[in-house]
Amino acid sequence: MSDSKCPVDHSSFANLKRGNPASPPAASACPVDHAALSPPPAPAPSECPVDHSSDGVNPLNMMPKLGQDRAPGQVLDLSTQRTVSTIPRADAADESHVADKNWMYPSPQQFYNALKRKGWETPEHEIEGMVDIHNFLNEGCWQEILEWEKEFHCDCNDIKLSRFQGRPQELTPKARFFTWFGVEKPFDRHDWTIDRCGTEVRYIIDYYSAPDVAPGVPAFNVDVRPALDSPGAAFDRSRRAAREVWDRCFGGFGGQGTH
Structure with a gap:
């Protein structure tokens, strides 16, 4: 995380706990699949500003190839310093250096x-806060995984x-199911592929x-779960x-407590 204080009230981080998707989520490398952001106080873009499927992305690590130069017409100086995440890279070449073995977040300038490249006009003075939110959400998602x-x-x-992909236009079956009960659609979706000891x-x-x-002070809710790609995931x-139903009914006496 960057040195600046995260603009998200960390007391609301409980909202990140596996989504409780049945209620309108009360409450987007970097591993950066840059999640659509809701920056305070201006409205956020509806999806990640970085197009991870474009030619401007390294196909090996899905990192956006974004320059550090000032954008045309830019008034404020934005930091070009990138923050190292806590998320290990599966393709790390040199694990003796944290900056090499972990994914890195984009700088505020990037x-x-x-x-700007996607045509979203965002006040320059809000960029630092947006990056903080972005990084905070990614760290929370990794902890959920x-x-x-x-x-x-x-x-x-x-x-x-290993890699990640933003798929904001593709509604998951679970999210679609909850829209039938009046739950608002998620503003973004990511698919993260992990390396589980070779799998x-x-x-x-x-x-x-x-x-x-x-x-x-914005709040977010994330629903993190394994994709149904195998019988084991199901x-x-x-x-x-x-287990969560048991915990709600019997107060967690079945073993593990609620998360």
Whole structure:
């Protein structure tokens, strides 16, 4: 995380806990699949400003090839310093250096350039806060993935992120199901593929907006779960759902407490 204080009230981080998607999510390398952001106080773009499927992305690591030069007409100086995430890279060439073994977030200047390239006019003074939110959400999503892995695959202690992809226009079956009950559609979707000790596993992340926890303090809800690409993933999700129902009914006496 960057040195500047995250603009998100961290007391609302509980909203990131596996989404509770049944209620309108109350509450987007970098591993950067830059999640659509809702920056305070201006409205956020509806999806990640970086097009990770374009020719401007390194296909090996899905990192946007964004310049650090000032954008035409830019008035304020934006930092060109990139922040190292806590998320390990599966393709790290030199694991002796944190900056090489972990994914890196884009600098505020790179983030602004991505917004400009997509035609989104965003006040320059809000970019630093948007980057903080972006990084905060990605870190939270990674912790959610680690929770899944710890619960069902604790035999592997070397989880890494292989690649990621933004798919904001593709609604997941789960998200579509909840829209039938009046839940607002997620504003973004990411697919993160992890390396589980040599086995690739895809996770799906739906990002939801939520009412501000305070004036100018946005809240978000993320629903993180393994993609149903294998019987094992389906079994993990079934066990998680059953355990959460048990915990709600019997206060967590079935073993693990609620997350």
